[in-house]
Amino acid sequence: MRIRLKLPANAQFRFLPGQYIDLLIPGGIRRSLSIANSPEDEGFIELHLRNYGGPLSNFVFGKLKENDLLRLEGPFGSFFVRDDSDKPMILLASGTGFAPIQSIIEHELQKGSGRQMTLYWGGRRPHDLYFDSLARSWADHGITYVPVVSDALSEDDWRGRSGFVHEAVMRDIADLSSYQVYACGAPVVVLSAKRDFTGRCSLPEDEFFADIFVSGASPSA
Numbered sequence: 001m002r003i004r005l006k007l008p009a010n011a012q013f014r015f016l017p018g019q020y021i022d023l024l025i026p027g028g029i030r031r032s033l034s035i036a037n038s039p040e041d042e043g044f045i046e047l048h049l050r051n052y053g054g055p056l057s058n059f060v061f062g063k064l065k066e067n068d069l070l071r072l073e074g075p076f077g078s079f080f081v082r083d084d085s086d087k088p089m090i091l092l093a094s095g096t097g098f099a100p101i102q103s104i105i106e107h108e109l110q111k112g113s114g115r116q117m118t119l120y121w122g123g124r125r126p127h128d129l130y131f132d133s134l135a136r137s138w139a140d141h142g143i144t145y146v147p148v149v150s151d152a153l154s155e156d157d158w159r160g161r162s163g164f165v166h167e168a169v170m171r172d173i174a175d176l177s178s179y180q181v182y183a184c185g186a187p188v189v190v191l192s193a194k195r196d197f198t199g200r201c202s203l204p205e206d207e208f209f210a211d212i213f214v215s216g217a218s219p220s221a
């Protein structure tokens, strides 16, 4: 689900693309969610949520209505683009890990940074790549987009790349020594990417930036 939160008119909310907020929901529960829009899109926060069946999912998918009032805290996190580098960027997303990557890409396009960006987006099934058409449209701005599906069923009729998304990166670019990587989403994807990119593809450890979507409350809580 994509939701857009309208901020109060007098709110001073500034964030860096890639950062997240904590949503405070009834029952004293707090969950982290990445901001999906770019800061140029002022006055709003866009969020992409998957239904995991936990408290936040039940609240958003079952109870939340248009114009409800929500409390949030933020922004948090150090997952943002290092502007002091002009290295080409690999943007690696799994599932809703696409949200902060969307924010990053739209911001880079708005400011005309000209940095080379390649997006690898992985999901289990094709429909997990829920903004596939948006990602494809970025090709007009020079962004290479590689969708990767790990568990397609025959009914999906998937003709694109298959397997683990971080392995698709390694098949395409054996030597990552001159790249920066921004990875976001499921723990197994982010941790495998860090291990294999640095261990097998010469990516310097300090050129790997990531947010891991651990469930439950955020480290900031």
Ligand SMILES: Cc1cc2nc3c(=O)[nH]c(=O)nc-3n(C[C@H](O)[C@H](O)[C@H](O)COP(=O)(O)OP(=O)(O)OC[C@H]3O[C@@H](n4cnc5c(N)ncnc54)[C@H](O)[C@@H]3O)c2cc1C
Binding pocket: 020, 031, 032, 033, 034, 035, 047, 048, 049, 050, 051, 052, 053, 054, 055, 056, 057, 058, 077, 096, 097, 099, 100, 185, 186, 187, 211, 212, 213, 214, 215, 216, 217, 218, 219
């Ligand atoms: C920095 C950060 C940013 C995040 N950004 C997003 C985001 O943009 N969109 C989003 O949907 N979620 C995001 N998450 C995860 C989010 O905070 C919630 O955990 C998630 O939305 C589910 O909340 P819940 O209360 O429904 O379930 P929870 O109580 O959090 O989890 C219920 C069960 O669902 C499973 N689960 C939860 N999250 C995941 C996951 N990411 N991958 C695999 N299994 C999972 C686990 O088995 C867990 O036990 C982020 C987490 C962090 C730490």
